[in-house]
Amino acid sequence: MSIDPLDGPAAGLKESLAAAIDHDAAHIAAVGDDIFAHPELAYQEFRTADVVARELRALGLPVEEGLARTGVRARVVGSRPGPVVCVLAELDALHAPEHPAADPGTGAAHACGHNAQVAHLVGVARAMTERAAAGELAGEVVFFAVPAEEYSDIGRPGVSDVEFPGGKQELIRLGCFDGVGLALMAHASGVPEVAPAAPGAGRPTAALGMDWQYTGFTTRRAVFHGRSAHASSAAGHGVDASAAARIALHAIDAQRGTFAEDVRVHPVLRAHPASLNVIADQATVDTLIRGRSARSIADAERRVDRALRAGALAVGAVVELTSAPGFLPLAVDRTLGGLFRRNALVLAGDAGWAEHDFSAASTDAGDLSHLMPVMHATHGGCAGVNHSARFRVVDPVRAYVQPAKALAWTVVDLLHGDAAAARDAIAGYRPRHTRAGYVDAMRATTRRARYPEAAEPWTC
Structure with missing residues (x-):
């Protein structure tokens, strides 16, 4: 029998965080909508990075900027030593000049929902600082907005001071994930307006979900x-x-x-x-x-x-x-995914949850998953298939608010008390690369x- 996420020693903190996110829902949605309206391409996300830095700095957090050009990082330190959990958001848009919201100069558009990830990060950070969550946690929570998930070009990141085309790849090379034990994020999944002919394609998108493996x-x-x-x-x-x-x-x-x-x-x-x-x-x-x-x-x-x-x-x-x-291929960590699933079922119900064994999409979170456990969930609230001119957020609660709650609750599950869940996830993981070995393999x-x-x- 599964354990109710709101029936345990962390229940009070979870309820408090959910209330904080609900209270800030309009602000969180405004951040997501603002990023959507100002798309920027890989390694050029300077305005988007400024928005993230401003939001985190307003919470009194020390902020690091300019990591792999545009990466932004801040951390909340718990009351006791423990593992480091990273909440990720991707900053970049993709080149989709036919999108109605595309930048007329660059052709950039948020046709894949990274703007929602920024909203999640801001929502979780606001809730954890406003409700003093660190006092009940062991370890650290790192909020990391990273550049360039959308593959820019073959062998050419587009800027001379970057070696790898993927932002997480470059941040791994630079050592920016050193010390991080686990990483969490949620990615938008759009819904086709018409049923496609391909068998199994265009599956309905639930409020929250999980694809357990990516190409x-x-x-x-x-x-x-x-x-x-x-x-x-x-x-x-x-x-x-x-x-x-x-x-x-x-x-x-x-x-x-x-x-x-x-x-x-x-x-x-x-x-x-x-x-x-x-x-x-x-x-x-x-x-x-x-x-x-x-x-x-x-x-x-x-x-x-x-x-x-x-x-x-x-x-x-x-x-x-x-x-x-x-x-690299991504295999979502089963321990982290199980924690997220348990929380998602409370937030969205059985009808609001969907999981699939495999997605044909790719992400540089796969590269990170060869060094540490990674949880890469999905969320709904969007219409139009990803990477299309029709993709857009249509339900701010599903796209911005619910994923932020599920991520915040999963962080609590991992780090509450003596962070036993995070320690177990790390102990059960077998890295396929060291950082140096990964960089050599990519080169x-x-x-x-x-x-x-x-x-x-x-x-x-």
């Missing part, structure tokens, strides 16, 4: 080099790089039936300036190769590389292949190759 991905950039020539009078002197790219795309599509069931491969043909009467001498295909395990990703990589090389070989072009760090994924290797320079 990781690797990347591939293929730059095809051909030879320009007049497209009519000298066509025989040219080598069409765009044709090589099209053949490669067809070859990838022809193998889709052979990919593992958990694999998703989505290539994008990048446009290069070209004239209609000139044979293209360059074309680029960027590809994300997702999978549930390193094994299935590696198998799909081999098939994709084969197709890219085949495109070059078919027309006599040369292809340069570049791989760069992607995101090792940056590779370059040329095919054919001994291709001679083009001559007219």
Whole structure:
């Protein structure tokens, strides 16, 4: 029989925190709506970071800023030593210029709900400081707003002073998660307006929920080099790089039936300036190769590389292949997820809870999960599928308030008393990397190759 989260020594503190979040609901929602109205792209989230820093500083907390350019961190210290629990929020929007709320200059839009995460972080921080929760906790609660979860580009974070494209990846490299024992967050999940044709897709979104596993991905950039020539009078002197790219795309599509069931491969043909009467001498295909395990990703990589090389070989072009760090698969920690689930059922009821074994999405929380236990929950209150022009918050209680309560209660479960639950979660976790080992492994994924290797320079 499950234990009622409001029937135990922490019940009074939980009820007090929930009351504080309800009292601050309008303010919490205003923060979320403000961030939605001012979207910023990865590693450029300066205004958003200022909002977070201002909110945390107003609570009397010491605030660190400029971590991996825009990361913001503050902490509440408990009355006794113990583990460190991190509440995460992601700062960035994604490039979605067709979204009605997109920034007209950058094309950025919060089409994935990171604005709600900032609202959660602010709501939990306000409640814990206003109700003096630290006096009943052992350890520390770190509030950490992090940049760049939306993958910016293959091998190029977009700024010269950042090494890795994922914000959590970069913060791991910098040692900003050193000392943290556990990490918690909740991510928006939108609801399609129309039922999709794909079986199992577009599942209804509950108020709160959990996808227990997420894909990781690797990347591939293929730059095809051909030879320009007049497209009519000298066509025989040219080598069409765009044709090589099209053949490669067809070859990838022809193998889709052979990919593992958990694999998703989505290539994008990048446009290069070209004239209609000139044979293209360059074309680029960027590809994300997702999978549930390193094994299935590696198998799909081999098939994709084969197709890219085949495109070059078919027309006599040369292809340069570049791989760069992607995101690692995420397996949500079962202990942390179980605590969140128990709290969510009280807040949302059985009908308001949904869980699934697997999501085909990816997140750099997966990278963090290779170093510590991570809880990555989901919440509703949004319409439109994620990453679409239709995505928006439609229910502030479900999107902003309920997740903040569930996160606050889970923190209490972990750190109340002598923090036994947090200690148990940490003791039961087996890290797959040290920080140094992780950084080395990510750097090792940056590779370059040329095919054919001994291709001679083009001559007219």
